[in-house]
Amino acid sequence: MSIPTTSKQTLGIIAGRLAIPTLVLDPDPHCPAKQVSVPPPGTAHVDAVYGSNAAQGVSRLAAQCTVITPEIEHIDADALQGHGNVQPAPETIRLVQDKFVQKKHLKARGVPVCDAVGVDTREQAERAVDALGLPLMLKRRAGAYDGRGNFVLRELRQLDGALAALGATTDGEFGLYAERWAPFVKEVAVMVVRDVHGETRSYDPAETVQRENICRLVLAPLRAADADVARARAVAEDAVCAFAGAGVFGVELFLLDGGAVVVNEIAPRVHNGGHWTEAGCATSQFENHVRAVLGRPLGSTAMVARCAAMVNLIGGDWDFDNAVDIAMGVKGASVHVYGKTWRAGRKLGHVNVVADSDAELRARLRPILLAIDDPDV
Ligand code: ATP
Ligand code: MG
Ligand code: MG
Numbered sequence: 447m448s449i450p451t452t453s454k455q456t457l458g459i460i461a462g463r464l465a466i467p468t469l470v471l472d473p474d475p476h477c478p479a480k481q482v483s484v485p486p487p488g489t490a491h492v493d494a495v496y497g498s499n500a501a502q503g504v505s506r507l508a509a510q511c512t513v514i515t516p517e518i519e520h521i522d523a524d525a526l527q528g529h530g531n532v533q534p535a536p537e538t539i540r541l542v543q544d545k546f547v548q549k550k551h552l553k554a555r556g557v558p559v560c561d562a563v564g565v566d567t568r569e570q571a572e573r574a575v576d577a578l579g580l581p582l583m584l585k586r587r588a589g590a591y592d593g594r595g596n597f598v599l600r601e602l603r604q605l606d607g608a609l610a611a612l613g614a615t616t617d618g619e620f621g622l623y624a625e626r627w628a629p630f631v632k633e634v635a636v637m638v639v640r641d642v643h644g645e646t647r648s649y650d651p652a653e654t655v656q657r658e659n660i661c662r663l664v665l666a667p668l669r670a671a672d673a674d675v676a677r678a679r680a681v682a683e684d685a686v687c688a689f690a691g692a693g694v695f696g697v698e699l700f701l702l703d704g705g706a707v708v709v710n711e712i713a714p715r716v717h718n719g720g721h722w723t724e725a726g727c728a729t730s731q732f733e734n735h736v737r738a739v740l741g742r743p744l745g746s747t748a749m750v751a752r753c754a755a756m757v758n759l760i761g762g763d764w765d766f767d768n769a770v771d772i773a774m775g776v777k778g779a780s781v782h783v784y785g786k787t788w789r790a791g792r793k794l795g796h797v798n799v800v801a802d803s804d805a806e807l808r809a810r811l812r813p814i815l816l817a818i819d820d821p822d823v
Contacts, residue, residue: 455784456724456732457517457716458483466736471496471507478785500525515693515739517715519543520589533642533739534691534714541689542714546587546623555688558681558708560700565622571609574624575602583625584608592791593659599624628708630700634668635719636682637731639747641738642692649727649747651678652754654698654719660791662820663811664722664756667749669804674705681707689714694735696720718758718793723747725780725798726754751800753807757814759795761788769817773797776810 455478461468468483471492480491489510494503500522508514508529515533516526519542526536542548549562563574565584575582580602586595597608614620633656637649652666668675682697689695689712696717698710720731729737729745737744759769766788773781776799783795797814801807 455479455482456730456782457515457736460730460732461736464733464736464742466740469507469511471500471503481785496521496525498522504529513739515735519714520591532691534689534693534695538689538691538714542712543589544587545585545590545711548711549623549625552685552688552709552712557685557688558706560628560708560710561626562623565614565624566620567617568605568609571605571620571622571624572602575599575605578624578626581627583627584612585623585625586612587621587623592661592793593656596659628700628710629702630708631703632668632670632701633710634678634699634701634707635664635717636679636697636699637694637717637720637723637747638682638686638697639694639731639734639738639744640686640692641744642741645744646683646686647734647744647747648679648683649720649723649731650749651675651682651699652719652722660758660760660793661718662758662760663815664719665807666722666726666754670701671705674701674707677705677707681709685709685712692738692741694720694731694738718756718796721782721796722754722756722798724782725800726751751802753801753804755799755807755811757797757799757811757818757820758793759783759797759818761790761792761794762819764817764819766794769814770795772817773814776814778806778810779814 458468458479459482467486469485469491470479473495475493492503492507504525513531519539523536523540526532541551549559552559565571565574581600584597584599597611599608614622633654634651635654636651640646650666651668652664653668654661655663678699685697686695694716696713700708716731716735724730726749728748728750773779778800780798786794799810801810
């Protein structure tokens with residue numbers, strides 16, 4: 447098995463616990479995932495790029511393993527084609543990596559999504575404002591993450607600045623799309639796992655809290671009316687049916703006033719909004735992903751803690767080591783450090799916290815959030 451990865455070692459650690467050898471493709475020979483996955487004799491991790499021109503690296507990888515599972519969608523999907531057992535399917539990766547194509551694909555299958563129109567010229571951008579109203583979300587179709595390809599357009603006079611910020615310089619080739627604003631009351635993430643035999647299970651919907659487009663905090667279970675929670679889960683499971691292949695799919699949703707649920711986007715991989723399952727559920731998203739792509743029995747997705755949360759450790763104006771030490775001292779907390787170089791705004795680790803009640807959970811979260819200077823205590 448192989449995992450092109452930039453950050454997460456957890457799949458390698460979990461596979462190791464199940465005595466499943468893992469090879470990693472990444473340009474960095476010392477990337478965190480390679481440090482925790484020891485290649486079996488006669489095999490070697492692959493030091494190669496995966497974003498584009500990945501054909502050579504993928505071939506070297508495929509020659510050494512039986513299953514390939516990408517851990518990031520911003521990869522050379524063409525290079526994965528024709529390499530036997532790739533999970534999820536390369537066409538799924540290709541479909542989701544263009545977020546506008548993904549949206550049209552979901553809409554055509556009856557999955558609720560925000561209205562969206564393609565924007566390749568300035569004139570189309572103006573027409574999008576007429577059609578969708580303001581505010582609207584201008585998004586890059588490809589390559590975006592942590593909101594780095596998004597711009598909230600509140601007034602028409604911001605348009606030129608927005609286009610410049612999104613790198614849309616050549617009229618006719620903007621590569622953007624505009625999305626109707628979703629006035630959500632909560633953002634929700636549902637992890638859905640489907641194995642190679644088609645068996646599907648989902649985890650409890652969780653609330654995700656984003657600031658400046660980056661996920662800061664995840665709280666499970668979702669505090670909402672039972673019917674809304676059930677609807678979020680059903681819509682997420684439905685959405686995943688639109689894509690081929692096995693593994694975990696992270697489904698991001700907006701819960702609107704009145705209970706309607708809209709899909710924001712789908713990640714064909716383990717997802718930040720599901721890291722809490724490591725501490726909160728019988729079988730984590732990581733372990734179920736490994737089992738799913740290998741055709742092994744899926745584990746229970748049930749919660750084993752009454753309440754769970756995940757705090758992202760995102761590089762900021764606070765002392766990282768001190769925050770890690772404080773989190774280590776909190777009852778019910780487990781700390782994950784990715785071993786990445788510090789950079790402002792970069793996800794460097796996360797802390798999972800479990801508790802027996804919502805009040806206890808919040809009390810346990812407080813010192814951690816204070817240590818990372820998070821105002822949302
Ligand atoms: P990720 O790191 O999750 O892949 P991304 O760069 O693909 O992020 P999106 O998920 O499209 O970006 O958007 C990031 C955040 O921006 C969302 O979580 C949400 O808070 C906000 N957002 C996105 N689309 C809309 C919308 N149509 N209406 C309102 N808010 C939105
Ligand atoms: Mg995204
Ligand atoms: Mg997103």
